Amino acid sequence: MIDSTAPRPRALRVAGVSRAFAGVKALTDVSLQFVPGQVFGLIGPNGAGKSTLVNIISGYDLPDSGTIELDGRDITRTKPYVRSRGALARTFQHGHLFNGLTVRENIVVTAMGVGKSRKLALARADELIADFGLESRADQPCSALPHGFERRVGVARALATDPAYILLDEPAAGLNEGEIGEFAANIRSLRDRGLGVLLIDHNVKLILEVCDRIHVLVEGKTLLEGTPAEVRGSEALVEAYLGRSGSVHR
Amino acid sequence: MSTASAVDKSSLRWRLGPIWSLVSLLLIVTAATFITASFGKSLQVQVQYALVSLVIVVALQIFIGTSGVLSFGHVAFVAMGAWTVGLLTIDPMLKENLLPDLFPFLMHAQAPWVLAIFIGAVVGGLLALIVAPVLMRLNGLQAGIATFALLGVVNLVLTYWSSIGPRSGQSMVGIPEVLDYKLALVFALGAIIFAWLFQRTRPSRLLRAAREDGIAAAASGINIVTQRVIVFAVSGAVAGVAGGLFALTNRVVQSSQLYIDLTFLTLAMLVLGGTLSLSGAVIGTLVFSAIDVFLTNLQAGIDIGSLSLSIPQGTRPIILGLILVLMLIFRSTGLTGGREFVWPFRTVRPLPGNPPTNE
Numbered sequence: 001m002i003d004s005t006a007p008r009p010r011a012l013r014v015a016g017v018s019r020a021f022a023g024v025k026a027l028t029d030v031s032l033q034f035v036p037g038q039v040f041g042l043i044g045p046n047g048a049g050k051s052t053l054v055n056i057i058s059g060y061d062l063p064d065s066g067t068i069e070l071d072g073r074d075i076t077r078t079k080p081y082v083r084s085r086g087a088l089a090r091t092f093q094h095g096h097l098f099n100g101l102t103v104r105e106n107i108v109v110t111a112m113g114v115g116k117s118r119k120l121a122l123a124r125a126d127e128l129i130a131d132f133g134l135e136s137r138a139d140q141p142c143s144a145l146p147h148g149f150e151r152r153v154g155v156a157r158a159l160a161t162d163p164a165y166i167l168l169d170e171p172a173a174g175l176n177e178g179e180i181g182e183f184a185a186n187i188r189s190l191r192d193r194g195l196g197v198l199l200i201d202h203n204v205k206l207i208l209e210v211c212d213r214i215h216v217l218v219e220g221k222t223l224l225e226g227t228p229a230e231v232r233g234s235e236a237l238v239e240a241y242l243g244r245s246g247s248v249h250r
Numbered sequence: 251m252s253t254a255s256a257v258d259k260s261s262l263r264w265r266l267g268p269i270w271s272l273v274s275l276l277l278i279v280t281a282a283t284f285i286t287a288s289f290g291k292s293l294q295v296q297v298q299y300a301l302v303s304l305v306i307v308v309a310l311q312i313f314i315g316t317s318g319v320l321s322f323g324h325v326a327f328v329a330m331g332a333w334t335v336g337l338l339t340i341d342p343m344l345k346e347n348l349l350p351d352l353f354p355f356l357m358h359a360q361a362p363w364v365l366a367i368f369i370g371a372v373v374g375g376l377l378a379l380i381v382a383p384v385l386m387r388l389n390g391l392q393a394g395i396a397t398f399a400l401l402g403v404v405n406l407v408l409t410y411w412s413s414i415g416p417r418s419g420q421s422m423v424g425i426p427e428v429l430d431y432k433l434a435l436v437f438a439l440g441a442i443i444f445a446w447l448f449q450r451t452r453p454s455r456l457l458r459a460a461r462e463d464g465i466a467a468a469a470s471g472i473n474i475v476t477q478r479v480i481v482f483a484v485s486g487a488v489a490g491v492a493g494g495l496f497a498l499t500n501r502v503v504q505s506s507q508l509y510i511d512l513t514f515l516t517l518a519m520l521v522l523g524g525t526l527s528l529s530g531a532v533i534g535t536l537v538f539s540a541i542d543v544f545l546t547n548l549q550a551g552i553d554i555g556s557l558s559l560s561i562p563q564g565t566r567p568i569i570l571g572l573i574l575v576l577m578l579i580f581r582s583t584g585l586t587g588g589r590e591f592v593w594p595f596r597t598v599r600p601l602p603g604n605p606p607t608n609e
Contacts, residue, residue: 058469080468089469096466098459109459112452114471161471 009072011035012057012088012165012196017066019052019220026052027220029066034213036164039187039197041211041228043204045241049220050200051093054169057198058090059083070165085114089163091154093170099143103134103153106142110160121160128156132186148179155186165196172203184210204241208232216240271590272446275532276439279304282536283435293543294431298499300539301434304532305441305492306516307523311531312445313485314520316454317478318461319389322513323381323397326404327486329508330377331370331493333408333415336422336503338366344424351412363428367437367494374490377404379483386478401513408505415505422503429498437495441488445528453480518574524584533585538570545569 011033019027027049034040044050055061057068059080067076070088078086098106104125111121129138132152137145142153151171158166168187172180180203187210190197201207207214207228214231216223218240224231231237283301287294310324337345337352338361345357361369385396408415416422448454457477460467467474497503523534551560561569577584 060465060468079473081471081473084469084471092466092469096463096469098462098466100462101459105459109455109472110470113456113459113467118452157470 011071012198013069014053014057015067015069017053017056017063017068019056019061019063025220027063030217030220030222032215032225034196034198036196037191037194038213039191039199039211041207041214042198042200042217043207043214044217047219048217050217051169053217054090054167054200058088058167084161087164089158089161089165090167091158091169091171093173095150095154097142097150097153097157100141102139102141103145104129104138106153106157107160110157114161124160128159132156147174148176151175151183163195165198166190167198167200169200170202171199172201172206180206271529272443275442275529279438279442279532279536280435283431287431296543298429298431298434300535301431301438302492302495302499303516303519303539304438304535305495306489307519307531307535308441308445308528309485309488309492310516310520311525311528312448312488313482315525315527315531316457316461316481319478320394321397322394323400324485324489325508325513325516326401327374327378327489328493328496328512329404329408329505330374331367331490332497332503332508333493334370334373334490335363335366335494335497336425337415338369339363339426339498340422340424348423349416351417353413356414363426363498367491370494371487371490374493375483375487378486379479382479382482386475386482401509405505405509425497425501425503427501429495434495434499437491441491442528442532444488448484449528453477457481518570522574522577522584524586524588526583526588527586527590529590530584530586530588537585541573542566542570
């Protein structure tokens, strides 16, 4: 018998997830876990299965086997919009903003989508616009935004759902060094507010800088998992990314 | 600026939006109605039909413009509204003679015409609500075909089920003459105001966002099917009102009048104006109706002084079709380009949204 009064574990847990497309294995028995207040990095070369894993965690794809648990609840077959309302937010590698809407409207609609009243949604939008330095662009359509602003709006919009966990899919792609520095500060701020952050990015330097733990995927399989210091010293990672003579510091 | 005042300011903007677009539309429709009606009784009748079409097109725009999903089925809700108003306003004595197979409760049912229109709206909205949970899961071509199938089924039921209407092939006659073009104008203006207000509700805003990007909508907690069901039912109710107005304008109702011709006519009006804005629905209906009336009169022959102009019978639909094709080729977003029309100052972005990239 299940003890309903027992505290449920606070974690986002991926357990033994496998996925194949037309016989090609994209993920094989991948397991990982991260908790609120932690930045968890997911790295790997192109084709490693990172985006497939993010899609499965956020409900846009189903695994062939394995489960996804959110704070002890099995959400493997839960629809994406339900996960968004249930404390799991995500951003997209290719924007997916509501391009005809302004920055403010993007955030407000998302806050309303998870059940906030219009007044609360507007107030939340003002907070997020200030937090991410979007004041000058707040009433511009997202179709007219420079790339760096697009990325910031993506994260701000995801935070409008008031998530406990957020999946950031390549959030630093296309950003310049200065913007990446600001972005790293934003990510640390999310951790400090108690969010669990899954950060997927090709920028290994950013990952090593901001993550508490790092999971390395290669060809759909877990290569290693550890702290930045452990991963930094891994020859297996260097080999996977750059070949035997390379270095992970770019 | 304090956070509170920033919220109030944006809240006001959010709520009122381009209020001038509404005022402009009301002024344009009112002016067009009275100017055209001043040319005589014949044009007053044609204006009244145009105003009925306007309500249908507004109903279409509420759904198609908000969801980006094509519907060929809205005339089914128009038909339900027309049937309801016909059954509730025809004298029971007349019904016993002309509609002998009616269910007893329909035989004796009576309501004042305004209440009958309201009941017609409820019936149209209810039918939409019943079919929506299935239809609203579909996109693109599948949605178009499924809504067309709904139209076909409703038309068959109304044509052949004599327990709820006339026997096959016959008409529902004896609908009282209570509506004139001025009253039709009141309903048309009411439909525009309703649609404008509805654009600012939660379901409409969420569905417009989902129309822009369905993947992002799911990540924003938006259940697209639920929002579509709500908007479809609301637009079905408005179509039901239009059906009631049609019955009271035509005063003879037959299922064949409420089928494919009316479906394509009203869709053409919406496409001509632009599906994505309420202004598109209004401007499209006015322009299309004006051209239609002109061509109809031209077919009958127009005398200008000693000169007599005419075009062969049957030319009208060809010219209307050509205009629509040219519009789709050269300006697929319609006359308004999907933007709200603010006469005479400027055009503003629809609230919110740009043309959908898919569906």
